[in-house]
Amino acid sequence: MAKSHKPVVWFPFAAGGTVIAFCMPVIVLLTLLAALGHAPAGLDYQNMHVFARSGLGKLIIFGVVALSLWSSAHRLRCTCYDFGLRADTLAATVLYAAAIFGSIAAAVFLARI
Amino acid sequence: METISTDVAIIGAGGAGLRAAIALAETDPKLRIALISKVYPMRSHTCAAEGGAAGVIKPDDSFDMHFDDTVGGGDWLSDQDCVEYFIHEAPKELMQLEHWGCPWNREADGSVAVRPFGGMKKQRTWFAADKSGFHILHTLFQTSLQFPSISRYDEYYALDLLVDEGRCQGVTAMEMRSGELRQFHAKAVIIAGGGAGRMFPFSTNGAIKTGDGMAMAYRAGVPLKDMEFVQYHPTGLPNTGSLLTEACRGEGGILVNKHGRRYLADYGMGPETPVGQPQLKTMELGPRDRVSQAYWHELQKGNTVTTQWGECVLLDMRHLGEKKINERLPLVRELAEAYLGVDIVKEAVPIRPVVHYMMGGISTNTAAATPLPGLFAAGECACVSLNGANRLGSNSLVELLVFGRRAALSAAEHVQGLPAANAAALNAQAEKTQQRIGELFSRTDGSESMSGLRKEMQLTMEKNVGIYRTEEGLQEGVNKIHELRQRYRRVKLTDKSSVFNTDLFQALELGSMLDCAEAVTVGALARKESRGAHQRLDYVERDDKNYLRHTMVHHQGMDSPRVDYLDVVITKSPPGVRDYSGDHK
Amino acid sequence: MSRRPLVRECPPTTWYFRQPRYMRYMSREITSIFVGAYCVLLVVGLQRLADGPMAWEGFLLALQSPASIVFQILALVAAVYHAATWFNATQKAMPIQIGEGFVPGKLISGAHYAAWAVLSLIVLILAGVF
């Protein structure tokens, strides 16, 4: 048995899990406020645009989105297996591809801002 | 019947068996080793040992002191050449275990720590919290995994030795999961089958300690030595018999009766030492036989505490404080809490003496050899005459190592240049075992229930061969066990299946225990003196003139066994007085 | 007659009904569906942000649909549940030994909770919620 290359996917999963834990609840809270019609000032176009245009802002946004996507994709892959879906390679390919695609999209959009 | 050819067959994979296997593998990697055990190695009862293992290591200690403690503790029934060998090997073996990874407790500077123990004049007991035996067993088992020459036969129940041309040449064993009998043809056999405490109803011993190894050798003509010396441990839980290690007292726990008196002071172990400052070989750190006997006297005087589990005395450890208890006696705390509902940090625990260890066993010499060529024995099943009339706590675990290894060296030497076995003769013998089992299965007129016989045996042993013994009681015990052995021939199997038939194994174990029980009772009746763990109310004094000798009990089929004696080897310590009062220096 | 061991399979699609702790595990794992979906929402939001003020306003407006509200509530629950399980796990993954003893697990997890609260508060303040 050769050593596994699992760390390639597991490390970003673990990093993403941490990012989700720390950041996601508050981000969802913000958009939920917006959804309830109480959008905080920070979500105004002006403010968001300034934030997303700064280098640091871009980095933070991309980091959060990409790592969270990856982490979720990886966990979903395991969950598929847990639910009895034995086509693990297929699940992995589809989900990781989706995560990568999402990340690239995020990068492209960020670049356009 | 399938035949398995090997160089050395080891029966038992507890501490002694595993140590022997490793020693053989290290001595000569070409030797084929069959390690046969009725349980997976890590289930062996060595795992239950809590307190620790004795070996001289600290600068204030000396071999002479360990020698004196062992010989005196054994009431001068130990063979002194054997003790001499043992004490010198002990530290080496414990160090070897350290090198194999045993998690011994440590001093701040990283060296191995030792603790005080009953009957020892110096602190010399190596320990791994209160799971010393557990760690020793698992360290040995795990170490053994690296040797390809050790073939394990786990859950094989060994039945009979194969003896031809006056040499032991193998053993028959049943694979428990298939019920198939196998014969092991071996140039040498080492028995490491453990003790036989299950003869008694109330014991610290696990269910597997049924004396199979002793009985096997005994039936093959090897005498059992000093079987009447049965050790009671003073501190067992009154309901399950689970042991609260001697380390409870080593760390400073005290024993009190219902009046709160530290009664040991009344039985030659005083004067009282200050609470929480245990003094070696005094009061609570007296030897097991004395401390257990003191309980009996307290019981007679009505000084015991009546609990729902019977008459008890109290073991008080509250003054040690929670921190020390958690650090040094975590298992004790857990056991008392779980099985008795007593938190030792807050309450004194009711305890009573419980059968613990067999000083006697298969007669071996210092080379771990039995009188039957090719047969070696080590561990609790053997009586190499280290422990004499009373084993000191923490000498046994080391005995497993020292004599497990010694048996291996002797066996390795024995197998050199042996002629090929006469397979036909061995086959014929194995067939006999086959028939014996077959007969047990096909017996339809069996009238005796196994659990019934077992209960009668246990009650007899408790009643007639307990802490204190009398001529009358012993005679009754001898008669009763003899009767039970006859009745055992009509024991009936309810379960006739082939796979993992524990009804069958319990029946076979009962047979072993009855054989051992007969040796115990007969030996005890014949020994008309009081020495160590053998205390007679009708012969209260030690009688060195007549009984400074080992009892040798020889199997005589269904007849009563024959008893003769063997002189004790005395090299430098003439019999003296066992002094456990505070005055000894 | 001989051995014929009975193999009792672990049912691959329904095993998690066997023990409550398996259900707890599965709920933790399932949070990833909501978190993942929410990430997609974030990417869409980025796109809208890139498309200009009108698009962004439209995005914020679209968030107010009932379906979106329900989804975000679920996503919030999932995110919080994830966070709790994650912080509780830190003490297992990263035990800290000081001398002979270990830092109590509760302390390690607790520190994470505290950091989480502080971080969330800062974000809320920066976002102008208060």
Next chain:
Amino acid sequence: MTPLKERLVQLEVLRYNPDTDTEAHFQRYEVVCQEEWVVLDALNKVKADIDPTLNYRWSCHMAVCGSCGMMINGEPKLSCHAFLRDYEGVIRVEPLAHFPVERDLVTAPDDFMEKLKRVKPYMIPKEKKPISEGEYKQTPAQLMKFRQYSMCINCMLCYAACPQYGLTPSFIGPAALTLAHRYNQDSRDGGRAERQEVVATHEGVWECTFVGACSEVCPAQVDPASALQQMKITSSLDWIVEHLIPGGKP
């Protein structure tokens, strides 16, 4: 003297005898027990007084030999440490999950035994030295670093609890991996690289999805889940060193 409280206990025990049965079935027993007894005591009473054909393993009756693991009301437990006082109604007793059943409550632990061997759970010393040179020094702090992981009694409850082992039997599993960790963490040992050959494979730590059930059922507080998560982190760091740092050796 407080009298012993007695109680009529109903047991529902899974029975299977390969000689006669094609399938397993439950059998009901009623035994009078003492309130403070454990399930094992009840089984012993059944075997002695009611049904000698009932089969199960046990020895120490003090939760240290690891032989008496069973599913009790669906939960992996040592039957000598499962107190009747904690149960009401009918108590359902089954053999340990995820292992083939030889007979009644007796399972075949072969797979576990083989895996144990594969992780090399023995000292591979950093530097060998003869016994005569004395002990390898180890401070109490260094001892505490691995002591918890050396407490495993090999009872296999964690295997019966871990669904990933049930679903993917090739998984090395919690206890064996934890023993590898035990030696890796031992200051005297230098065998980690060898053990990684097994630990860092797919069948090693990577099959674990941190269900955590192993640690919840462990009767010896070994906390295998913790060991496995730590091993995932160190194995990942190894991978980075090995693949991303030129000439890097873990």
